[in-house]
Amino acid sequence: MKLKMNFSQSLVLLFCLLLFACKESRKAPSRASIDALNLKKGQLITCGPSQQLGTLHFAIDAPAATQSSFMLGLKLLHSFEYDEAEKVFAGIIDQNPDCAMAYWGVAMSNFHPLWAPPSKAELQKGSAAIAIARGLKPASKKESSYIEAIASFYDRWQQTDHKTRCLRFEKAMEDLHEKDSSDMEATVLYALALDxxxxPSDKNFKKQKKAGELLQSLAPGAPDHPGIAHYLIHTYDVPELASLALPAARKYASIAPSSAHALHMPSHIFTRLGLWDEAVQSNIASVSSAQCYAQQNGMKHWDEELHGLDYLMYAYLQKGDTYNAKKQLDYLLSIHETSPANFKVAYSFAAIPARYYLESRNWKEAARLPFPVANFSWDDFLWQKAIIHFARVMGAVHTGQTKISTEEIQELKRIRDTLAEQGDTYKAQQVSVQLAAGEAWAKLRSGKKGEALQLMQLAAKMEDSTEKHPVTPAEVLPAKELLGDMLMELKDYQAALEAYEQNLKRHPNRFNALLGAAQAASKTGEKSKAIDYYHRLISIAVTNSPKPELQLAKQSLEEMEK
Known part of the structure; x- marks a missing residue:
């Protein structure tokens, strides 16, 4: 018996020695494997107050200086300053190549979950960073859990679609959160994963509501946490929930004023609620910060600048401020090179001119709208390309140019079919809405009133069944508003009023919807309602607006109130 015990003890001792030897043999990754990551490096660039990015705490197994740098990188991540975040994590790796969580930070910097899916190069970088982190085998279970959570997104990325990988990340973060609900960062990142x-077709907003509950529970104890405020805005960036994010929207910019994205994000909620003055000020600050960033980085223009310009254009148009709206258009058309030339940039290049001419009812210019010259191929961004074709369709049908409208409708069909074949269901549906609207107005102009109305109703129904992409302040022209316009032409004023009012619930304080609702209410004899809509229109418009529609609105109101 004694012999057996000694033998067992010997096995245990041998196992421990082997384990110790294994741990001792662990080495930092080779310089070659780190260099192969091609990490973004250089001086950290922020604009505005020096590195004011909020407050958070996340302890990792590292020296104090590394700990401080890691939290800076995490703050940048929470404000979607991905390039600068990667620079910080790269700096940590240069100093401490065995810091596993720095590679986690690199992987997170290349994920950008609420933007476009990572490119192939970003997926390769994130996957390689995780492989190094795993090879380091962190002693802390907490760090291992974080690394495995983001690894669930990158694993087998060549064989797995983006949506599936996002769902895997959500489940991994849920598990991490449930294992330790006191871990604030796990909860914050779980909320981000839910979003x-x-x-986008879930009209019950199940995941968003869950994310909101988690973030709201943390907010009182962490009033300056950048992720909590930021993700509350994204979480509630739908008409039905937007008011819940107004406190966060009015605070986020002051939490992280060194981030151009933090200066911009509140305007998502201001736009949802029709608070145009606040939306304008938010994006003036954001665009200025983005221009500063581009200048310091040696860029001509940064993508965040154009993103802010689109929201700025939208807000100016709703205020009837055609002077400042035209300034944004002229400025955009002077830009021919941006960094990076990505989906946000392409969207802004298409949407800004389309919005200007369509919202201004300048159908002649819309019909011949050119593709802005930029440093990317429009064929790489078909959804954005469709916006220009849609503008041309609407311009052509309103100016009697049947040949042009027919050609542009065919192009929309081709784009829709291509996106569907690529498996991009969401974007294919967005183009389908524009296609149905364009065909509806073409049929109206050809005298097929019944078919036209059915198609326009279909477009409105399709648009209502999903949510807008976070890249855009709103649809270029809301389908429900176009339905109201069509019903006005068909002299069905009661139905037109209903369409405008439904549209205003989703898009409060839109200039053309308020005007249409006032005119429709006047036609149906609902004088008090017409007066109310005219007052609302005049209250949101700039006092010196040259729009003739506003002058007519003022005259109509004076006559009604006599």
Missing amino acids: AAAN
């Missing part, structure tokens, strides 16, 4: 995995 990333949310189905």
